[in-house]
Amino acid sequence: MIIPEPLQIAIDELSKFPGIGKKTAQRLALHLLKKDMDEVSRLVSAIMGLKEKLRECSICSNITYKEVCDICSSPKREHSIICVVEDASDIFAIERSNEFHGLYHVLGGVLSPLSGVNPENLKVRDLLERVKDNDVHEVILAFNPNTEGETTALYLLKLFKDTGVKITRIARGLPVGGDLEFSDDATIGRAFLSRVEY
């Protein structure tokens, strides 16, 4: 074995990241090896800081320092609208758009029976209780536009059917700055079906 053991261990650990294969992991490990101890320590303490300082908001499961996140505890947000997302990273993306001012609910995934993700693996019951216990009048479903996202949306729609709460989903259509000529058929089809009046 030509690769020394500590290097091999680091390569194996780094290749556990999603989307990082053995070759990329080797490149990353060799990069770290070239850096001085200060820089490596900074990376290591940043990684440990993640686990030590951050937790899930007890209401919406957003990533936060505190028991309840800044969004859930803000009096400026509309507490009667909940946007359901797959992951906390979706919250960051939606917040950047500055168009939504309600609360969030992180489901922690989407339904995918083939990968063994069923409703009991997601924060579905929490969402139902949250909507029932609070004066929520709209639930916006903001999943990725794919099969799993669609399946999860349909499941939640059925679940909320008898609650009388308004359920909406974010629009599908041409992305801003997109090009009709180069858009795929499904997107163009959706854009026509969801056309709005001027």
Place this chain on the structure above:
Amino acid sequence: MIIPEPLQIAIDELSKFPGIGKKTAQRLALHLLKKDMDEVSRLVSAIMGLKEKLRECSICSNITYKEVCDICSSPKREHSIICVVEDASDIFAIERSNEFHGLYHVLGGVLSPLSGVNPENLKVRDLLERVKDNDVHEVILAFNPNTEGETTALYLLKLFKDTGVKITRIARGLPVGGDLEFSDDATIGRAFLSRVEY
């Protein structure tokens, strides 16, 4: 700012890796956040192990545990042939081919005046001394087939001109399993120029 500080710090640190942008770094940081403490500790100790346990071989600059690496200290290797490479990762690739049984010399880069890499930034003087002080009769240049690699090879060729040491370089041609039809002109041209007799 919607992204909590410890997460932002981790994203900033992870995006210092070569080829890892802000978006990938965010994905990696969120992945770590989902892992349990054991797994994160394993990654962290693997990273620290890299820096604490490994060093450069004092002869060839290969990555090793010891003062002198396994290759340099092996009596089974031909000590009269030195293969010069850009980086220690090139040694791993060459060793996997199992075709070379001499010693190595890691230059620590290739000449690139535009990026400020000059001969004094590389282990050129060490190589010259090593060749002079030992009974070396062949130096094989195994750089990547690009402009910087070629420049470095020509520079070393000139440097060793008066030493009487045989200087060779690894062959250019069609890669094994490659396809003539889909090879680029430069590769086909090189393959013709370097044709060998059966």
